[in-house]
Amino acid sequence: MEPEPSQQPAGAAGPPLDRRAELSEFLRTRRARLKPEDVGMPDFGRHRRVPGLRREELAQLAGVSVAYYTRLEQGNGQNVSAEVLGAISRALRLSDAEHAHLTHLAKPKQHKKKQAARPQQVRGALRQLIDTLDGVPAYITGRRTDVLVWNQMAAAVFGDWSEVSPQDRNWARMVFLKPEYQELFVEWEQKAIDIVCMLRMEAGCYPDDPRLSALVGELSVKSEEFRRLWATHDVKEKTYGVKRLRHPLVGDLALQFESFQLTGDSDQMLITYHAEPGSPSAEALRLLGSWGRDASRAGAATPP
Template sequence: MDGRAELGAFLRSRRARIKPEDAGLARYGERRRVPGLRREELAQLAGVSVDYYVRFEQGRGETVSDTVIGSVATALALTGTERTHLFNLARAISPGPAVAPQRQRLRPGQQALLDSMTTTPAYVVGRRTDIIGFNALYAELLGSLATVPPAHRNTAWLVFLDDDVRGRYVNWESKARNVVAYLRMDAGRHPGDPALAALAEELTNRSEDFRRLWADHEVADRTHGGYSMRHPTAGDLTLNYESFQASDDPDLSLIAYSAEPGSPSHAALNALAEHAPLRY
């Protein structure tokens, strides 16, 4: 991916969502050709010259200090995750060769842990939303995971290009937005990852929904949340998930799902676990 283009697109997308009056700037009733803040207005709010900010947005600011980047982030009212993403993008354009990250693998002990979680759908996700490992109940919940080729065991690929998986999410749009936001975050952390660039290109070429969401430049980290899933025999299940980051690899996380004890979803999940194989 072009780091300079990514930085510029992210900054423009964040300028576009801020109204001048919300930032304490007068509009004087003039017509504006673009939504949100102009470059000169953002430069004023960040306390830098217009030329300095323009160079930064165009990716020509290799020597921009952390203080300036922080001032721009504050002026744009970025969230903590967005601020981290901005710093990642800014650092990625610094001189130096891009380094592709090493392949991630699951240790036997990690797979054994997954297999022991017989009543809890769980999987390990890595960079690019790659599914590094999973247990039988998660495969049963997702549907296509056990039979899909290993090269396509990737959450983004499945959510956008596998009709069976797409149909498993009651609110597919919410899941899709989250997945794209995770990919954007990864792109900032690893701008030299050719596999991520290839995945984004394939999804852009094959999915109109992905193109639409990718253009929003939203970013997010996995923490916790919930989805409503639809299983062909168990019916609809309301599930919560928690994310646990690996201590030796910050790009590797265990995601485990659960249902509210005593709820219909909990009963359905237990019934599903009884009929799921011990492992795939």
């Protein structure tokens, strides 16, 4: 199929996310997950009143004063230096993705607000490129996990997104609000975690994006599972791996995925899927591709 042009999804805007609260909760939850023995400190057992490390213990590990760290954990990161953020990240045993998230929350870049407001557009050459990936499901996502363009094979595997509104072409809405996607993903819980982690990272980059805050608000109201996962404040990047699907037409699929950040627009990702050559999944993809081509020649819709 010929992917539709990118459109700015409709939907009500919401109030911006509270960056100070986000910074405070992120640091608090990262500190709570560390035990004293994890960092070589004595554990006084029953005398501890808080889960994880105390603020003074974390400040000692990072080499900053307790008052300084307390101000930061209260959401005041205005004058914090990159060196101090690095020391705190090391003390908290943060991953690269978590360190980047902490930096975005503490020292937001002013130009990000303008980026969040601009319409999402995909270059015509990229749309043509994914159409040429014969037998390879591929699509491009943008901000807020919006699906912007896709090829015929992606429609055959994940459903024909041309039949739904642009607002609903969003992985977060599909995964948490559409029962058919809960059935499609064998490891649905992991897919849900990955989606929330991506939205958390985006919230750090674009706390003033009203459409992002509206999406988070909508999902928080409609999905108890989303509320639970959102409260963890977990962030991570997952750029490759294996997705196991239970397709309604061809049964079980094991597809390896690769994600590529597009250099022309850092908010856009190209995601491709492929099966191990000679495997049952490869044969299933071939069948889906042939059915899709037959349907296109007949002028019919892609199989659901």
